[in-house]
Amino acid sequence: MGTEEEPRTLKIGIALNPTQRTRMINFLREYQEVFAWSYAGMPRLDPSIVEHFLPLDTEKFPPKRQQLRRQRASLLLAIKEEVVKQINAGFLVVCNYSEWVANIVPVEKKDGRRAMVTLFHDMIHKEVEVSVDDMIAKSKEGEDHLVNLKRLFDRLKEYKLRLNSAKCTFGARSGKLRGFVVSEHGIEVDPDKVKAIKELPPPSMVREVRGFLMRLNYIVRFIANLTDKCQSLFRLLRKNAAMEWDHECQKAFDTIKAYLIQSTILVPPVPNRPLILYLTVRRQSLGCMLGQEDESTRTERAIYFLSKKFAEGESNYPEIEKMCCALLTEYDIEYVPNTSVKGQAIADPLAEFPINEDTPINTDFPDEGILQVDEEKEEPTWKMYFDEAVNSVGSGVGAVLISPDGSHYPVAAKVDFSCTNNVAEYEACILSLQAAIDFKVKELEVFGDSMLTIFQTLGQWKTKDAKLFPYHEYLEELAKNFEKISFTYTPRAKNQFAHALATLASMASISEGNIIEPLEIELAKGPAYCNAIEACEAKPWYEDIRNFLQTG
Template identity: 45%
Template sequence: MPGLNTDIVAHKLPLKPECKPIKQKLRRMKPEILLKIKEEVKKQFDAGFLKVAKYPEWVANIVLVPKKDGKVRMCVDYRDLNKASPKDNFPLPHIDTLVDNTARHSMFSFMDGFSGYNQIKMALEDTEKTTFITMWGTFCYKVMPFGLKNAGVTYQRAMVSLFHDMMHREVEVYVDDMIVKARKTEDHATNLERLFKRLRKFQLKLNPAKCTFGVTSGKLLGFVVNERGIEVDPDKVQAIRDLPPPKTQKEVRGFLGRLNYIARFISQLTLKCDPIFKLLHKHNPGAWNKECQVAFDKVKVYLLSLPVLVPPVAGRPLILYLTVNEGSMGCVLGQHDETGTKERAVYYLSKKFTEYESKYSSLEEMCCALAWTAYRLRQYMLYHTTWLIAKLDPIKYIFEKPSLSGRVARWQVLLFEYDIVYVSQKAIKGSAIVDFLAERVEKDYEPMEFEFPDEDLMSICQTNEEESEEKENWKMFFDGASNALGHGIEVVLVSPEGDHYPVIAKLNFYCTNNVVEYEVCVMGLQAAIERKIHVLEVYGDFTLVIYQLRGEWETRDSKLVRYHKYVSKLMENFDKICFTHLPREENQMADALATLAAMFKVGTNVKIQPIMINLRECPAHCSGVEEEVDEKPWYHDIVHYLKFQQYPEQSSENDKKTIRRLAMNFFLDGDILYKRSRDQVFFRCMDSAEARRIVEEVHEGICGGHVSRHMLVRQILRSGYYWLTLETDCMDFARKCHKCQIYADRIHTLANSLNVLTSPWPFSMWGMDVIGLITSKASNGHRFILVAIDYFTKWVEAASYANVTQKVVCEKFKIKHHYSVPYRPKMNGAVEAANKNINKIIEKMTNVYKDWHKKLPFALHAYRTTVHTSTGATPFSLVYGMEAVLPIEVEIPSLRVLKEVQLEEAEWVNTRYEQLNLIKEKKLTTLCNGQL
């Protein structure tokens, strides 16, 4: 079975560092089971799923699981391995959302992957962790087996990668289940064709025995979806009806768990099952009696006539019937049909008030019911206008009350983003429905949490005209957030009276996550100083910043050193200040403010006070090559220490320790400082002006090929230069390069593995091609470029011509020409790739299009001096045995240039002979690298 390419997905098994490998001993089994195991192992081994494992650290036993079709599935007892493996947090689709998206279509096709898990390969380094033991030896999986902790998540991630542009449109995917849907019957074949093309492209196989095509109704995750709406799977209902009366608490929980899965269809569930729920009380569980049996039989009868639910239609308002009775609350969410005269149910919901909630006033109970309902039905109410029908108007109470208590204020924050409109009750029908539903309550309900998730929580600020006393403790909660839209920082100052004062800002400059946290801390301390706060308790969930400011951790990152000093200076304005680390779940108020600008929504008829979000254009402190204090280079303190063994004035013990540690990797040669790398290569240290000049020359100088940001770093290092922010500066420069933005690669297809075509020795095999006809004719009349590449060294020769043909070239060089497959450029892939790169370099180098022929020699030099991944070296070094001297190395001499200048002619000749003697080793290394 081909399976998915490992470039798309490969299942990995990371392990917790504290967990040790476990080897299970072979379990004893019946002879007939052993024969089945042998048969399954042989079948999987012949299919290429298994390989023999030698000296494995993890060993597990086999477990046979029967299938519905009477066959058995061979699984492995990976419980020990699963405990040692961390959880992958990639989300699986919500079942309610998936079922809603699938229903109300006219035609469906349901498909299942053929041995779906086995179509994903294991990461090569993790295969032996899947080892299992049998009577015939130890084997491990080359493909992803069943039973692993994150196997389903890995499969879902692969499906999202393959079908992300089709999901929630014509296709729905849940792990290895695929559903193609169409609202019009004539569109279904088109949707299926598109899916099949995608499956064929990625070599994903289906199981014909489990595929159903072109049906109007089908089973999906325990439900039946069709054009009418959503129904419960009759087989699931029958399975519940066939259950005998439970005899143990485990059986009681199993029965109630099955009912809970279809609870959105059942009215008065808890009322009907109230005697059964009492059996789960911890202190007084009770025993199965006549009342329990009556309730058990009543539920079975009710399951015979379950309602049909419908997913909501966009553009139509939802209708929420809400009522509160003594000790319970209930609601039903519905929507009018196409005629506008009939209501269809979307979701049934109810709950029992907790002991604390039952003490609320009637109006507060209604507000609590509305807040809880909005939280549970968020996926529906957030995207529709909701008409609220109830005896009381909680909307008016929540949004117009001048002074709010703490809990009502929190409900107000939660309901801000919903468009809820109160509608007076015009008919008894609504009240009768909801009063009936309110009797069905959830006794296994968990108390409502006021610490809402990030996307539900804004902030609350209660102003008080009376100033707090200066010496009383204030609290500050801070956090930062980063996403594709930028960085957001937020601070919440809490007064001694409990009032909250949020400060929010968006950072309009590039920075790292560590810098973001320091920025928000600076903003919070500045806000506290403006309020003349003298005693402050600071709470944050970012470990690095908290422990550095407490002095328990050393600040080593050069970007953060100045931030640390600036925060220490701000701390001097307080009589007392302390920093405390909080878990993220306890810092949700500040954490939620980070996404306020993107998540905050308000109904059209709701008036609220605005919240100011500031914009910070520049950081509190900058660091890097661009900023040098007192016009001194970044390495000034290191040079001073190496020369005189002296530290800067007013340096702390931590600063002295840092300088000593850094100085170990540097040495002085006269007045020039060099850095010693881990592989004992010496780099000349550059100041900011020299660094800027080097980056410009290497990237866009006379021989600069406008290489990518990562290749730019490698070229500078190979030339022998270094400074503290080399990688960051190169990435910023390449990102802002105008020519690179205009002529960047436009990738429209997925990347494929390249097969390196090598020759036995340099210049023994060449590939030739012609670039042209070039639309912009050169000033000398040339419109073609003849390109030749050596397959071993990747050395390229090229020349421009006014006119050149294949026949003329073959006659000139006495070449016997063989044709490749038509319309298949990869047959001559090396020269095609060289054509693309040379063309791209010329485009970036040329200012006047008619002078492109003048830039051709410089483009060739840039290509020859760039490292190729297929060889691991530059073409120039493989041909001449040494790296080319770049123009910048003459202007700012590197170590090798300084060394060669000092040599006599005879010494230089001997050195050159040594380089040429070692060139064969380089070429053999390149040959091995190309064959891997």
């Protein structure tokens, strides 16, 4: 784009045919003003685009000088050179006796250069993908690529933004975005990124094990059930655990490296095509793979891998199939179980437990005289919903007790002392149990939207906060007053009545000694006023229009 004395180079893809190559070169020559090869070629920007104004009160928050931060000797020359460039270009102005002082933060780039300021304007369109400091102009067909680039360059010219020519590549079928290689085939790991992981020796210290696992966060979505493969490594990170690199650790270390040699290519999902979800459930971890079938090759392609390490309380949860069934009932997902190997439902048990040919058939059926078995229905029990509300006005707790016949008995209390959300949840639960004891309830089902209170009461979560210990012990003492009691977590959407009572109690101003009885809430199915029927006029509705047309 430049001259022999001052060459200006732009990179284009080698996969372009001669016609596309010529059109691309002519297009870039036409829009070469959107590129900047130096600071001198960058125009001034509108402050409304790039300026971030902070309305600070300098009287209450006076400026403070930061302590001088020493830089490495290898960076001092680069910092000095960069500052001189920006002063010559007019980006920086020398200021004497400044009250505001900020240290320079150099950021190393891939090509060895440093940058002190990174400016990028948000331009997200249907034809452009923007991610922090990376931008991609994309198109499915080659003919539409120049059209999308023209829209992008016109926007750049409008706001006087410039592209760094050294970081631009046009007409490419693949490229690096946020550390991954993106192409028409899908997304895969960058070989340069995983090179450091492949060349790592076996760790000899806990710090090296932790560093190895942190590097794996980059490729966690490309390895199936990574958490289960790293269980032996997680064991080394436990408190007071000895650093013993045994055969299982070395096996997990080699298995992960083997995955990096032939990493999976993740493909984007195709709309209006069923998704396939594979689950692998262990006691300590959960792994899943989301895939989709390719109609052309009839093969399954991976979209995303996910793995999760269960916490101590989560490992005691019910089976994952129960949670999946709850998920399937809410969303439009079809569950397809594994088909039998024999193709029939009876073939499997017959093949597993064969009988001899000479075995006589037993024609005696037990309990053949029983004609019908009725299931005893459980009688409805009392139910209790509780919730809390903590806001800037105050705190309040509320609960509603529901009898077997459907009668509602609300209770609420204003918490007149400073407390956290968790403490208020315990206060609400204790209030609900005390109200049930006053009603002499023997069997009670308690519902709340506080996972902490419910799961700590059930024993699935440990109580670690010292403030909650006395509440937890008192709650267990109150539970002994019932012959049968259960605690169930319910979402906020199904606990609106108790939440409304708690909010009302928190915002109301109640003096000491005053008791406010709960209000009776009626259901108004129609307006309070009577229906008004307008009398029909003798003249038609268009009488005024006709007079206007006749008389003007």
